[in-house]
Amino acid sequence: MSINVEPLRKILELEHKKGYVDSAVIGGLDRFLRNWAGQAIESTTNPQLLNRFHKLQLVNSSYASLTKQQRKQWVNSVLDFLAEAEPKEGEKGEAKLPEAGIKLPPVVSRPSPPAKGQGIDSPITVIRGISSSLATKFNKLGVKTVRDLLYFFPRRHLDYSQRKSISQLSEGEEQTIIANVWQAQVASLGGRRSTEAIVGDETGNVRVVWFNQPYLAKKLVTNTKIVLSGRVSLFSGRHVFESPEWELVEDKELIHTGRLVPLYPLTQGLRPRQVRKLMKQVIDQWAWQVEDFLPYQVKRHCNLLELPQAISQAHYPEDEAVKAQARVRLAFDELFLLQLGVLSRKRHWQEGQPGSPFSAETLVLDAFIKSLPFELTIAQHKVLKELLADLEKPRPMSRLLQGEVGSGKTVVATAALLMAAANGYQGAFMAPTEILAEQHFTTISYLLSRVSHQQGEDYLHIYSGILPHPLTVALLIGDINQVRKRELQQRISDGDIDIVIGTHALIQKGVEFRRLGLAVVDEQHRFGVTQRSALRQKGFSPHLLVMTATPIPRTLALTLYGDLDLSVIDQLPPGRQVVKTRWLKPGQRDSAYAFIRRQVANRRQAFIICPLVEESEAIQARAAVAEYERLSQEVFSDLRLGLLHGRMPAVEKDRVMRRFRAGELDILVATPVVEVGIDVPNATVMMVESADRFGLSQLHQFRGRVGRGQEQSYCMLLAQNPSEVARARLDIIEKIQDGFELAEEDLRLRGPGEFFGTRQSGLPDLRMAKLSDIALLELARSEAIKLFQIDPSLDKPEHRPLAKELARVWPQAGEWS
Numbered sequence: 001m002s003i004n005v006e007p008l009r010k011i012l013e014l015e016h017k018k019g020y021v022d023s024a025v026i027g028g029l030d031r032f033l034r035n036w037a038g039q040a041i042e043s044t045t046n047p048q049l050l051n052r053f054h055k056l057q058l059v060n061s062s063y064a065s066l067t068k069q070q071r072k073q074w075v076n077s078v079l080d081f082l083a084e085a086e087p088k089e090g091e092k093g094e095a096k097l098p099e100a101g102i103k104l105p106p107v108v109s110r111p112s113p114p115a116k117g118q119g120i121d122s123p124i125t126v127i128r129g130i131s132s133s134l135a136t137k138f139n140k141l142g143v144k145t146v147r148d149l150l151y152f153f154p155r156r157h158l159d160y161s162q163r164k165s166i167s168q169l170s171e172g173e174e175q176t177i178i179a180n181v182w183q184a185q186v187a188s189l190g191g192r193r194s195t196e197a198i199v200g201d202e203t204g205n206v207r208v209v210w211f212n213q214p215y216l217a218k219k220l221v222t223n224t225k226i227v228l229s230g231r232v233s234l235f236s237g238r239h240v241f242e243s244p245e246w247e248l249v250e251d252k253e254l255i256h257t258g259r260l261v262p263l264y265p266l267t268q269g270l271r272p273r274q275v276r277k278l279m280k281q282v283i284d285q286w287a288w289q290v291e292d293f294l295p296y297q298v299k300r301h302c303n304l305l306e307l308p309q310a311i312s313q314a315h316y317p318e319d320e321a322v323k324a325q326a327r328v329r330l331a332f333d334e335l336f337l338l339q340l341g342v343l344s345r346k347r348h349w350q351e352g353q354p355g356s357p358f359s360a361e362t363l364v365l366d367a368f369i370k371s372l373p374f375e376l377t378i379a380q381h382k383v384l385k386e387l388l389a390d391l392e393k394p395r396p397m398s399r400l401l402q403g404e405v406g407s408g409k410t411v412v413a414t415a416a417l418l419m420a421a422a423n424g425y426q427g428a429f430m431a432p433t434e435i436l437a438e439q440h441f442t443t444i445s446y447l448l449s450r451v452s453h454q455q456g457e458d459y460l461h462i463y464s465g466i467l468p469h470p471l472t473v474a475l476l477i478g479d480i481n482q483v484r485k486r487e488l489q490q491r492i493s494d495g496d497i498d499i500v501i502g503t504h505a506l507i508q509k510g511v512e513f514r515r516l517g518l519a520v521v522d523e524q525h526r527f528g529v530t531q532r533s534a535l536r537q538k539g540f541s542p543h544l545l546v547m548t549a550t551p552i553p554r555t556l557a558l559t560l561y562g563d564l565d566l567s568v569i570d571q572l573p574p575g576r577q578v579v580k581t582r583w584l585k586p587g588q589r590d591s592a593y594a595f596i597r598r599q600v601a602n603r604r605q606a607f608i609i610c611p612l613v614e615e616s617e618a619i620q621a622r623a624a625v626a627e628y629e630r631l632s633q634e635v636f637s638d639l640r641l642g643l644l645h646g647r648m649p650a651v652e653k654d655r656v657m658r659r660f661r662a663g664e665l666d667i668l669v670a671t672p673v674v675e676v677g678i679d680v681p682n683a684t685v686m687m688v689e690s691a692d693r694f695g696l697s698q699l700h701q702f703r704g705r706v707g708r709g710q711e712q713s714y715c716m717l718l719a720q721n722p723s724e725v726a727r728a729r730l731d732i733i734e735k736i737q738d739g740f741e742l743a744e745e746d747l748r749l750r751g752p753g754e755f756f757g758t759r760q761s762g763l764p765d766l767r768m769a770k771l772s773d774i775a776l777l778e779l780a781r782s783e784a785i786k787l788f789q790i791d792p793s794l795d796k797p798e799h800r801p802l803a804k805e806l807a808r809v810w811p812q813a814g815e816w817s
C-alpha cells in the first residue's frame with residue numbers, strides 16, 4: 001500500500017501561500033497532522049520512509065505554538081521532503097531527508113492505530129472502552145460497526161461557544177466561563193442532596209449548583225480550573241449557574257463545554273457525557289480512516305469538504321459555518337449515491353436484455369378509445385402518446401405515471417396492455433392488495449369488453465372480431481382454489497392468457513410467462529423497488545409502467561425515481577367536485593353520524609375508516625370488528641353495514657366489495673389498509689377516525705375515495721387529541737385540495753427521509769439530506785449524470801472507491817458491483 005501524500009502536500013502549500021497563520025485547514029494543522037500521520041504510517045510498507053516521517057513529525061509540540069519563522073522552516077522542509085519522496089515511494093527511497101528545522105522531543109503522540117484486521121467495518125467492540133454490554137446498548141440504536149458509530153450523528157448541538165467572563169454573565173442565554181473552583185460541597189437543595197460550589201475568575205465570583213449530584217463535590221477540588229457551560233438564572237438577586245455542563249481545563253480539547261456540544265440520541269443506559277467522550281475518541285481515532293470515495297473533481301467542483309473532515313465536523317464542529325459545510329457534504333453523498341444508484345438501475349434495465357418493440361396497432365387502439373363510456377381528457381391523451389412512443393422502441397420502457405387520485409390512470413394503462421396483447425405479447429397488471437386486484441380486473445375487463453366480447457366460463461374473451469385471436473383476461477390472486485390456480489398458471493406459461501391481473505405475487509411465486517411484454521405496477525410506493533428486478537430475474541425485460549397517485553414534486557421524482565421517465569396526468573376528468581373537508585371535534589361525532597344517515601337516506605354510501613391501531617394487522621382486524629359491531633348495534637342498527645379488513649379471506653373481501661359497489665351496503669367500515677384505489681362513484685362520505693395520526697398524503701388518499709361521481713362529496717376527519725403538528729396537518733387538508741400542493745406541505749412538515757419512508761421503498765436511508773433542499777438535489781443529480789456519462793459502470797481506477805461505496809449502500813442492487 002502506498003501513502004497518499006497529496007492531501008498533506010496540498011495543505012502545506014496552502015499554508016505557505018497564506019503566510020503560515022495556521023489557516024490552511026479547519027481545526028488547525030496540528031489536528032490534521034496527527035491524524036494524517038497516524039494514517040500514513042499505518043499504510044506504508046517502506047520502513048525507511050516510515051523512519052523519515054517519524055523524524056519530521058512535530059512531536060509533543062504543536063505547529064500552533066511555533067513562531068512564524070519556525071513554521072516557515074518546518075513547512076518548507078516537509079514540502080521538500082515530499083517532493084523528493086513522493087514519486088519514488090515503494091522503491092528504494094533515495095530521497096534525502098532534510099533535517100527538520102526545529103528540534104523537538106521524540107515520542108509520537110498520535111491516536112493509536114487499530115490492530116491488524118480491524119477496519120471501520122469491524123464491530124464496535126474493537127474500540128477501546130466499548131464492552132459487549134455497552135455494544136448491546138448501541139446496537140439498540142442501530143449502531144453495530146465502527147462506521148455506524150462514525151455516522152451516528154448528533155440530533156443537534158448546544159451552542160456553548162459563547163465564552164464570557166463572570167462579570168459579563170446574563171440570564172437566560174447559553175454561556176461559558178472558565179473559572180477557578182474556590183470551594184465545592186454537598187448541600188441539601190430543596191430536600192435533594194446536591195452539589196454547591198463557588199467559582200471565580202478575575203472579574204468576580206458566581207455560585208453554581210448541581211441538583212441531585214452530590215458526588216460532584218468531591219471531583220471539584222479547590223483551586224482546579226474548570227469550564228462551565230449552561231444557563232444562568234437569578235436567585236435572590238444574584239446570578240447562579242444551574243446544573244451546567246462542566247469539565248476540567250486540561251491539555252486536551254473540550255468535549256462537553258465551551259464549544260458546539262453534540263447531543264446524541266440516547267437509549268436506556270447510555271449517558272450523555274459518556275457518549276460524548278466516547279464519540280470524541282472514536283472520531284479522533286477512526287474518522288481519518290474513512291475512505292473518501294468522492295472523485296476529486298466532484299469535490300472540487302461542488303466545493304465540498306473532505307469526508308473525514310465532514311464526519312468529524314458533523315460531530316464536533318469548530319463553528320456553525322463548518323457544521324453547515326459538513327452537513328452539505330454528507331447530504332450530498334446521500335443524494336449523489338442515490339442518483340448514481342437509480343441511473344445504474346435504469347441503464348441496467350434498458351441494456352440488460354433487448355426489449356420488445358410493439359408496433360402501433362392503430363385500428364385496435366382506435367376501436368378501444370371509441371368504445372369508452374367517456375372522452376379521454378387531454379392529459380390522458382398526452383400521456384398515452386408518451387407511452388406508445390416508448391412501447392415502439394426496442395429499449396424497454398421504464399416510466400412512472402403520476403396522476404392525482406381519480407385522474408384516470410387505469411384506462412391509460414389498459415390501452416397499453418391492449419397494445420401488448422395486439423402485438424402478441426402478454427401483459428401483467430399488479431396491484432398492491434388483492435381487493436384492488438379484483439377491482440382492477442372488473443374495471444379492465446369492463447373497459448375492454450365494450451368492443452365485442454364473449455363471456456367464457458372463467459375468462460373473458462374479447463376483441464374476437466378485431467384481433468386474430470380473441471383476448472383473454474384473467475385474475476390471479478393468492479386465495480383462489482388450488483386446481484384453478486394451477487390451471488391458470490399453466491395457461492399463463494402456455495401463453496394462452498393475454499392480460500393477467502393480480503398482486504405482486506404474480507411476479508414472485510410459480511408464475512412463468514411465455515412472453516411477457518408489459519408489466520404495469522399500480523401504486524408504486526406500496527410496492528418496493530426490489531420487485532422490479534424480480535421480473536428481470538425471470539428472464540424478461542418487459543416494458544415497465546409504474547403508476548402512483550402520490551404527488552411528488554418533479555425534482556424529487558427525478559431523484560427518487562430517477563430510473564424512471566416521468567409522465568403526469570395533471571387534469572381530472574370533467575365534472576369532478578371539490579370534496580368538502582371538515583375536521584371535527586370529538587363532540588361532533590354524533591352529528592357526523594346524523595349526517596351520514598341523511599346521505600344514506602338520499603341513496604348515497606359512506607366509508608368509515610376505523611381508528612388506527614398501531615401493532616399488528618391481527619390487532620387492527622380485531623379493532624375493526626369491534627368498531628363494526630358497535631356501529632351496527634348502537635349507531636346504525638337500521639342500516640346495512642359491511643366490514644373490510646386485511647385479515648379477511650379474499651372471497652369474503654370480494655363479496656363485501658361487490659355488495660358495496662352494487663349498492664347493497666350503505667356503509668363500509670374498513671381498516672386503513674384499504675385506502676388506495678377503491679372506486680365506488682356512489683360513495684359520497686368518507687369519515688376517518690383518529691385522523692390526527694395519518695400523514696397528509698394518506699388523508700388525501702382517503703379523501704380520494706369519494707367525489708368520484710357527480711354528487712357533492714364530504715370528508716369528515718375526527719381527531720381525539722391532536723398534537724400541534726397534527727393540528728397543522730388537519731388545517732392544511734381542510735384548506736388544500738390539490739395533491740401536489742399537499743405534497744409540498746407534507747415535505748415541509750415532515751423531517752428528512754420520512755416523506756417516502758425511503759427504507760420501505762428499497763431506497764437507501766437519507767439522514768442528512770432534506771428532500772426539501774432542492775438546490776442540493778439538483779447539484780447531486782447533475783454531478784451524477786455528468787459522471788455517469790464519462791464512466792457509467794464506474795470502472796476507471798479513480799472511481800473504484802465510489803463503485804465500492806455504491807455497492808455498500810445499495811446492497812440489493814448487486815448489479816454494478
Ligand code: ADP
Binds near residue numbers: 407
Ligand atoms: P386513478 O387515476 O385514481 O387510478 P381511475 O383510473 O380509478 O383513477 O379513474 C377514476 C374514475 O374516473 C373511474 O371511475 C374512471 O372510470 C373515471 N374516468 C377515467 N377517465 C375518465 C374520463 N376521461 N372522463 C370521465 N371519467 C373518467
Ligand code: MG
Binds near residue numbers: 409410522677
Ligand atoms: Mg388507481
